[in-house]
Amino acid sequence: MNLVLGDPAKREMKRYRGLVEDVNELEPEMEKLSDAELAAKTAEFRERLGVEAPDISHGQSSAASLAGEDTEEAEIARAEERERAEERARLLDDLLPEAFAVVREASKRALGMRPFDVQLIGGAVLHQGRIAEMKTGEGKTLVATLPLYLNALEWRGAHLVTVNDYLARRDAGWNGPLYHMLGISVGVISGQDLSFIYDPDFLDETHPDPRLQHMRPCTRREAYAADITYATNNELGFDYLRDNMAQSLDACVQRRLNYAIVDEVDSILIDEARTPLIISGQADEATEKYYTYARLVKRLELETDFTIxxxxxxxxxxxEGAEKIEQWTGIPNIYDMEHVADAHQINQALRAAALYKNGDEYIVNDAGEVVIVDEFTGRTMPGRRWSDGLHQAIEAKEGLTVQQENVTLATITFQNFFRLYGKLAGMTGTAITESEEFDKIYKLEVAQIPTHMPMIRLDEADLIYKTEEGKFRAVVEEIDERNKQGQPILVGTTSIEKSERLSRLLEKRGVQHSVLNAKLHEKEAAIVAEAGKRGAVTIATNMAGRGTDIVLGDGVTDVGGLYIIGTERHESRRIDNQLRGRSGRQGDPGESRFFLSFEDDLMRVFGGERMQGIMDRLRVDEDTPLESRMVSRQIESAQSRVEGHNFDSRRHVVEYDDVMNKQREIIYGERRKILEGTDTRANFQAMIEHITAAEVPTYCEGRNREAWDYEGLWERMHQFAAALPPLAEVNTESLGATVDEVIETLNDELMSLYEEKEKQYGQEAVRWVEQRVMLQVIDVKWQAYLTQMDHLREGIGLQAYGQRDPLVEYKQAAFDSFVDLQEDIQREIARFLLNVQIQRQEPAAAAPDGASAEPAPAAAQATAPASPRGQRRREPGDGATAPAARPAAAQASGALARATAATRPAAALPAQPAVRNVVESSGAGTRRVGASAPVASNGEERKVGRNQPCPCGSGKKYKYCHGR
Structure with missing residues (x-):
């Protein structure tokens, strides 16, 4: 293919040759500038861009409304914003040569490193919103400084996204002096709600790396407000979700998502894209059944009682297995609707017992917790939890304390989160094999950047053994032989269990070595730094240590450079290439070889019996390797099938989340407008008009007014406004002669009642209550809706048995459900605000925990009539306020949730979620951090007849609404 189309890397070099020449021509001019003159270039560039001040508006905006209406004004506004964005992009392109020349000169002075020509090309590719494939050791960390500086000139924020907290802090600290020299601020967003800003006047002498001693702790908002922010993908996503659960703008920390470079883009946008980010709270449920089912499934036999x-x-x-379970549990039929939850827990217990192994998919730490192991990197992910009851099933299997299952509070996929950025780019050493997915999902083009020095690494043919035992004997023999020559060796394994097995074999052989796996990730950087020294032997689980270069020690080039040994093929060719790519950096010598067996997971699961038959026919023993082009093709074919399967899985995730994405934009957009102080009164009036337009025709059908159901209509209106006079005191003829006139009359009457409240309590107090009510109703209803959609998603696959497309059915069901949600939110808000009472009381002496939310005007306290189901109220738990939902602001409005008795039952404001433990979920699992959780009623609930009106106020019979 290269003979026909040419080398892709060389094509990129030709494409950017003019740019490189322009930057190089400016170098002598930049060298003449003093440090002050060089720093002044930043202000000059911003003046030429027409940027006067930083854009620090927090949170994301949306033109969509709760009613789903997209106004003409909103479309015009979007068109104007697109035009402005295009103009900004053109101005930045014009500045690119000068900006890159300035960064190159600052890098020489501050870091002692001069970006090569190929690094300039990489920077230009990243600025254009593409993916730069750059081989290991080509200086991606330095390359990113070029487009980050250029895009930071807009004062709209630029993000560098990394795979872990260590890399985020390291890269920001290393490049901090360069940015500081040019007057650019740098922030870091880390886990555990930690954040930093680079400050050369700050000194942390306790940090062992001098380059990281100037990272000053700061607020999260300050780190995001920096010109450039380094952060992990998980923290960015979770902060986005938390901002959209905030009760005030002051609680939002993120700026609008402007520009991002994703480091190790294949790991973040592909490997971690199968599972969405989730913030969830604990559900109230018993956990005893998990232990029961964990014991029972151990008695089942594979193939006879279950299949995997x-x-x-x-x-x-x-x-047979179902019959045994039914016999042991006493459940007549585990597949009856009333036992769906039991069937689900049994299935999860079965998966935990048969498919998830300690040391492979997870480990149990010293604290007795199940800790997930990332299948791609081999790193542990402390605090993460599998969702849907799987984590609980594994805890029960291991005999540990089972923690409660969770309900979803907020969720988004990485695909839809990163598509929120105005411009997205990425860099990695291995992207070309996934170029189709990058294009289809993210609209990102992959560009191969040429290496600074020719690649001379020798990639040997695979050696294939009949059994795993024979393979490991050969690996140990090879390591021992090369180690005696002083050649450093990096051995890649696919699991903790196999890395420890190989370690034991090497110990018996007397070979000194280091183990880099999920259990030792704290020492990761230190071990990797030693891996290139003469005689070093390092065993690494998958790509542990990725992001840290292995620099060759003295004399290593004389013995062949770093030798890479792969002990098993990964299901993705890209991961194998990443392992190989650790050797041969910047023209260094190196070598790589994979040792395989027909008992490896990839061979066994995807190769089938055909490969084993080949070995048997050749009659080779365990210690004799096979070098066969045909077998290698079989392996590549198996990898291609797995890659296709995984691509389908990720596409499946995003197809379903795309359905929710528009709905999420509408809900979050409505919350945003409320937080920004958009005219909530006008919003409320629109809700009233929408409700009357929907309700009146139900009771006033036809032109015969005598047949109209005034009694039903008035009873329905009394559910929204208890202050309306009784029907006996109303002249029905005065309501109007047509449906439109009745609607208009009711609108006037309801708004008249509302205006009386404004006169009674004051405009400011009523506006304050409106904002709190609207936010709380939206949050509670949205969180319940997410749980409903989780259940819908779980059961939608059954539609395939009816010859119907599950995705199509899901889209239709989601659309219908969202229409109901919008109606429900508007009715609940109207019902509360039309019946609200505001009590004035003395302000509290101080807000608990230093809550930052603004107090209600005149210390207003809102109360509402009790609902037909009784009071709904739950006090916050004992846990401290946690960053996941930042509920401090909600505490100031907590009085809104207190319901009091009134003359007529109406609606109580849904209780503000209480502070509970929360779980954030991403990638392979979830992370517990503490936040809001849905509130269950602790009041008495009356029995509702199936043919009676549903207490939710929908007007439908109970059996057709919440009684379904």
């Missing part, structure tokens, strides 16, 4: 599919990690009971 290792490709999809699924387990299914056979008829």
């Amino acid at each position: 599919d290792e490709k999809t990690k699924s387990a299914t009971l056979t008829d």
Whole structure:
């Protein structure tokens, strides 16, 4: 293909040759500038861009409304914003040569490093919103400084996204002097709600790396307000979700998502894209059944009682197995609707027992917690939890304390989160194999950047053994032989268990070595730094240590450079290439070889019996390797099938989340407008008009006014406004002769009642109550809706048995459900605000925990009539306020949730979620951090007849509404 189309890397070099020449021509001019003159270039560039001040508006905006209406004004505003963005992009392109020349000169002075010509090309690719594939050791960390500086000139924020907290802090600290020299501020967003800003006047002498001693702790908002912010993908996503759960603008920390470079883009946008980010709270449920089912499934036999599919990690009971479970539990039929939850827990217990192994998918730490192991990097992910009851099932299997399951409070996929950025770019050493997915999902083009020095690493043919035992003997023999020559060796394994197995074999052989796996990730950087020294032997789980270069020690080039040994093929060719890519950096010598067996997971699961038959026919023993082009093709074919399967899985995730994405934009956009102080009164009036337009025709059908159901209509209106006079005191003829006239009359009457409240309590107090009510109703209803959609998603697959497309059915069901949600939110808000009473009381002496929310005007306290189901109220738990939902602002409005008795039952404001433990979920699992959780009623609930009106106020019969 290269003979026909040419080398892709060389094509990129030709494409950017003019740019490189322009930057190089400016170098002598920049060298003549003093440090002050060089720093002054930043202000000059911003003046030429027409930028006068930083854009520090926090949170994301949306033109969509709660009613789903997209106004003409909103479309015009979007068109104007697109035009402005295009103009800004043109101005930045014009500045690019000068800006890159300035960064190159600052890098020489502050860091002692001069970006090569190929690094300039990489920077230009990143500025254009593409993916730069750059080989390991080509200086991606330095390359990113070029486009980050250029895009930071807009004063709209530029993000560098990394795979872990260590890399975010390291890269910001290393490049901090360069940015500081040019007057650019740098922030870091880290886990555990930690954030930093680079400050050369600050000194942390306790940090062992001098380059990281100037990272001053700061607020999260300050770190995001910096010109450039380094952060992990998880923290960015979770902060976005938390901002959209905030009760005030002061609680929002993120700026609008302007520009991002994703480091190790394949790891973040592909490997971690199968599972969405989730913030969830604990559900109130018993956990005893997890232990019961964990014991029972151990008595089941594979194939007889259940079957497993290792490709999809699924387990299914056979008829015999289902009968045994029913006999042991006393459940007549576990597949009856009333036992759906039991069937689900049994299935998760089965998966935990048969498909998830301690040391592979997870480990149990010293604190007795199940800790997930990332299948791609081999790193542990402390605090993360699998969702849907799987984590609980594994805890029960291991005999640990089972923590409660969770309900979703907010969720988004990485695909839809990163598509929120105005411009997105990425860099990695291995992207070309996934170029199709980058294009289809993210609209990102991959560009191969040429290396500064020719690649001379020798990639040997695979050696294939009949058994795993024979393979490991050969690996140990090879390590021992090369180690005696002094050649450093990096051995890649696919699991903690296999890395420890190999470690034991090397110990028996007397070979000194280091182990880099999930259990030792704290020492990761230190171990990797030593891996290139003469005689070093390092065993690494998958790509542990990725992001840290292995620099060759003295004399290593004389013995062949770093030798890479792969002990198993990964299901993705890209991961194998990443392992190989650790050797041969910047023209260094190196070598790589994979040792495989027909008992490896990839061979066994995807190669089938055909490969084993080949070995048997050749009659080779365990210690004799096979070098066969045909077998290598079989391996590549198996990898291609897995890659296709994984691509389909990720596409499946984003297809379903795309359905929710528009709905999420509408809900978050409505919250945003409320937080920004958009005219809530006009919003409320529009809700009233919408409700009357929907309700009146139901009771006033036809032109015969005598047949109209005035009694039903008035009873329905009394559910929204208890202050309306009784029907006996109303002249029905005065309501109007047509449906439109009745609607208009009711609108006037309801707004007249509302105006009386404004006169009674004052405009300011009523506006304050409106904002709190609207936010709380939206939050409670949205969180309940997410749980409903989780259940819908779980069961939608059954539609395939009816020859219907599950995705199409899901889209239709989601659309119908969202229409109901919008109606429900508007009715609940109207019902509360039309019946609200505001009590004036003395302000509290101080807000608890230093809550930053503004107090209600004149210390207003809102109360509402009790609902037909009784009071709904839950006090916050004992846990401290946590960053996941930042509920401090909500505490100031907590009085809104207190319901009091009134003359007529109406609606109580849904209780503000209480502070509970929360779980943030991403990638392979979830992370517990503490936040808001849905509130269950602790009041008495009356029995509702199936043919009676539903207490929710929808007007439908209970059996057709919440009684379904």
